[in-house]
Amino acid sequence: xxxxxxxxxxxxxxxxxxxxxxxxxxxxxxxxxxxxxxxxxxxxxxxxxxxxxxxxxxxxxxxxxxxxxxxxxxxxxxxxxxxxxxxxxxxxxxxxxxxxxxxxxxxxxxxxxxxxxxxxxxxxxxxxxxxxxxxxxxxxxxxxxxxxxxxxxxxxxxxxxxxxxxxxxxxxxxxxxxxxxxxxxxxxxxxxxxxxxxxxxxxxxxxxxxxxxxxxxxxxxxxxxxxxxxxxxxxx
Numbered sequence: 001x002x003x004x005x006x007x008x009x010x011x012x013x014x015x016x017x018x019x020x021x022x023x024x025x026x027x028x029x030x031x032x033x034x035x036x037x038x039x040x041x042x043x044x045x046x047x048x049x050x051x052x053x054x055x056x057x058x059x060x061x062x063x064x065x066x067x068x069x070x071x072x073x074x075x076x077x078x079x080x081x082x083x084x085x086x087x088x089x090x091x092x093x094x095x096x097x098x099x100x101x102x103x104x105x106x107x108x109x110x111x112x113x114x115x116x117x118x119x120x121x122x123x124x125x126x127x128x129x130x131x132x133x134x135x136x137x138x139x140x141x142x143x144x145x146x147x148x149x150x151x152x153x154x155x156x157x158x159x160x161x162x163x164x165x166x167x168x169x170x171x172x173x174x175x176x177x178x179x180x181x182x183x184x185x186x187x188x189x190x191x192x193x194x195x196x197x198x199x200x201x202x203x204x205x206x207x208x209x210x211x212x213x214x215x216x217x218x219x220x221x222x223x224x225x226x227x228x229x230x231x232x233x234x235x236x
Contacts, residue, residue: 001208002215003233004048004078004194005039005222007032007069009062011053016220022052028223032065036073042230044075046098048164048196048217051081055103058082060091070096080127080164084109089116093123101164103127104137106155107146117159125162125194126155130181136168152189162192162214176200177216179207186212205232 007014014032015025029035036047047069051062059082070077079092080101092100099122106113106126116124128148129136135146155163165185167178177198185193192214199205200221208216221227 001213002046002194003044003205003229004046004215004217005042005044005229006048006050006196006217006219007035008050008052008219009065012062012065015052016223017052033068033072036069036075039229040073040075043233044229046215047073047075047077048194049077049079049081051079054082055080056082058084058088060088063091063095066092066097067095078125078164084112086112086115086119089120089124093120099123099125099162101125101127103129107135107137107151110158113160114158122161124160125164126160127164127166128152128155129166129168131168149185149188152185152191156189156191160191162194164194164196164217166197168197177204177208179204179211182208182213183211200226202227202232202235205235 008016009032013027014029014035015027017025039047049066053061066079076098078099078101079097080103083089083100083102084105089100102113128151130148133148135148135151152163167181177195182193182195194215194217195208195213196217199216199218205216218227222229
């Protein structure tokens, strides 16, 4: 299982939100590239990056920061946050991003998803943000009418290989990850599943690894010291 420590970027700074709420924002560093470098020192191979401003605008306001992280630490980067057009997908991939994550666009614009998967294959993943068993969109501010498992099966049929699945109720809350949900998804789907939201202890990581997941994103737990990133990377 791959471990993806996370950097959320807002106004060029590394921050964390609680359950996606921009009013509950904590700044952890004004130099995100230094955090990426520390991830690399711990033995990480991947970094998960979210452009929180991009999530609102659909543009790439923090692209220079993201490329700076990649160049500084040499990690493979998975990037999400408001990716809604082929132009933005190409901009990220051309800039050295290894994989982009489509969110709302995968729900609202299936034609874009199909084109992106056809052109870029495994370099395109889909974020499946779950709220009360339904897919949430638009920065978690709206629920769609799609049941999460039905949507995941559709993605599988469309040729998507990787999903980043977030249980919104657990995100940033340090209450543990939803292992039962991920076990259910792992058994039912033939997708690479990256668990996100609430991964807050070494026990969570172990449980996800035993469930056969493809990856797990470590966010707030790294920044608060609840998870020793170097240790869990050595344990894999």
